Amino acid sequence: MTPDCIISDATQAFIEREVAIDVASCxxxxxxxxxxxxxxxVAADRRRITLYLKRSEAGQLLQDVLVHDRIAAVFCLPATESALQIKGRQVSLSLADEHGVQVVARHVARFVAGVIPLGHGRLFAEAYMHITPADTVALSFVPEVVFEQTPGPGAGRALPERGAA
Known part of the structure; x- marks a missing residue:
């Protein structure tokens, strides 16, 4: 997929919900x-994705993505193990602005609410997802390819992303 790809409606809805998000590079x-x-x-034109990370936890990752300009992110819904992986480039880093802080607050609240029915206690879930605005950075990238990562026969298959689904 080319760097001008546009994330589909379905992919945007999925990655912005109460998913666990793991980011990787090397x-x-x-x-x-x-x-x-x-x-x-996801940017309004769907040409950039911004992830919000805890700077104090992500030092090596931040260094690697900025030096090597490669990023992969896995978005997994704990309730079903449905998952997508998005790989990209053109990585940039900034401090989280007020919009980013609000995105994080909404995501954390949804994630906590989503894992409690799975048997995780509220205090555990809140501690697991604790992040302060001062420690929040915004890591933005251009998505290049989206993969199905849900366990099963379709895992690893590239998805034909192109705008509205």
Whole structure:
């Protein structure tokens, strides 16, 4: 998929819901680096995705994505294990603005509410998803390819993303 791809309605709806978001890259030695994201937003034109990470947890990942300009993010819905992976480039980093802080607050609240019925206690879920505005960074990238990652025979299949579904 080319860097001008546009995320479909269905993909945008999925990645902006109460999903667990794991972000990955690698360094020069091909050693992986990972971090959790605490929310996601898709640009109005769907040409950029922004992930919100805890700077204090994501040091190696942030270094790797900025140096090597490669990122992969997996979005997994805990209730069903439905998952998508999005790979991209043209990575940029900034402090989270007020919009980003609001995205994180909404995502954290939805995620906590979504895992409680699965048997996770509220205090555990809130501690797991705790992030402060001062420690929040926005990691933005251009999506290049979307993969089905739900366990099963379709896992790893590239999806034909192109705007409205």
């Amino acid at each position: 360094g020069s030695e091909l050693l992986p680096s990972t971090a959790r994201a605490y929310g996601c937003s």
